Amino acid sequence: xxxxxxxxxxxxxxxxxxxxxxxxxxxxxxxxxxxxxxxxxxxxxxxxxxxxxxxxxxxxxxxxxxxxxxxxxxxxxxxxxxxxxxxxxxxxxxxxxxxxxxxxxxxxxxxxxxxxxxxxxxxxxxxxxxxxxxxxxxxxxxxxxxxxxxxxxxxxxxxxxxxxxxxxxxxxxxxxxxxxxxxxxxxxxxxxxxxxxxxxxxxxxxxxxxxxxxxxxxxxxxxxxxxxxxxxxxxxxxxxxxxxxxxxxxxxxxxxxxxxxxxxxxxxxxxxxxxxxxxxxxxxx
Numbered sequence: 236x237x238x239x240x241x242x243x244x245x246x247x248x249x250x251x252x253x254x255x256x257x258x259x260x261x262x263x264x265x266x267x268x269x270x271x272x273x274x275x276x277x278x279x280x281x282x283x284x285x286x287x288x289x290x291x292x293x294x295x296x297x298x299x300x301x302x303x304x305x306x307x308x309x310x311x312x313x314x315x316x317x318x319x320x321x322x323x324x325x326x327x328x329x330x331x332x333x334x335x336x337x338x339x340x341x342x343x344x345x346x347x348x349x350x351x352x353x354x355x356x357x358x359x360x361x362x363x364x365x366x367x368x369x370x371x372x373x374x375x376x377x378x379x380x381x382x383x384x385x386x387x388x389x390x391x392x393x394x395x396x397x398x399x400x401x402x403x404x405x406x407x408x409x410x411x412x413x414x415x416x417x418x419x420x421x422x423x424x425x426x427x428x429x430x431x432x433x434x435x436x437x438x439x440x441x442x443x444x445x446x447x448x449x450x451x452x453x454x455x456x457x458x459x460x461x462x463x464x465x466x467x468x469x470x471x472x473x474x475x476x477x478x479x480x481x482x483x484x485x486x487x488x489x490x491x492x493x494x495x496x497x498x499x500x501x502x503x504x505x506x507x508x509x510x511x512x513x514x515x516x517x518x519x520x
Contacts, residue, residue, distance in 0.1 A: 270359030299380025329454025377475025397480035415495025
């Protein structure tokens with residue numbers, strides 16, 4: 236018994252009674268990484284660069300395949316209660332982003348969205364060369380994903396709208412643009428917060444949990460904006476569905492699903508870098 240009491244006493248005294256909490260407990264050293272170069276020709280000679288682009292293509296392909304099929308499955312039922320409904324569509328988008336970011340984060344960063352890539356580029360997290368390559372591969376993957384869905388059921392695809400984004404009746408183009416800007420801001424802001432290298436250095440759980448808040452943000456934005464625009468917040472997703480559907484009314488609104496996400500991503504990048512992280516102020520002498 237004396238040995239056990241000694242172990243308890245040593246264990247109790249191993250740490251001081253007053254332990255720091257909150258930010259005062261975060262004592263790990265962190266050095267801000269240098270910004271990515273605007274052009275990096277050396278990247279083009281690296282297999283990891285091309286592998287990352289292939290990962291973005293594959294992830295966006297799978298994303299469009301699953302989500303467009305889900306949208307069409309809901310659209311074909313006369314009674315939404317007989318299908319997964321809007322909540323199911325939102326879960327399909329959010330769940331796929333969660334799974335695909337988890338799978339590809341260590342290879343390409345798991346962007347799966349030109350707006351996310353654009354926001355990270357503005358924050359100098361990747362070079363212009365890589366950003367443009369990612370966007371091209373994302374768009375190609377989206378087109379192929381929607382193409383496979385249309386190949387399965389071409390007549391049904393045309394009749395049900397093919398998952399193309401349009402501003403719904405009762406809303407103006409300004410409403411749709413605002414919804415896309417705010418929705419993408421939520422997504423990209425979450426991406427910055429969940430993947431912040433400084434938080435990863437402090438808190439070991441952050442890299443593990445990063446895909447979860449990103450996928451959940453996509454889910455919540457879809458719940459809010461499906462009634463307005465069908466929810467784009469991803470230009471590649473909107474482009475892939477629009478090209479395969481190829482109707483005038485889809486193309487009439489298509490600019491909204493590029494301008495809105497890019498503006499939202501830019502605002503999120505500026506807000507996080509300037510306000511949250513105060514990066515410009517840290518360089519002052």
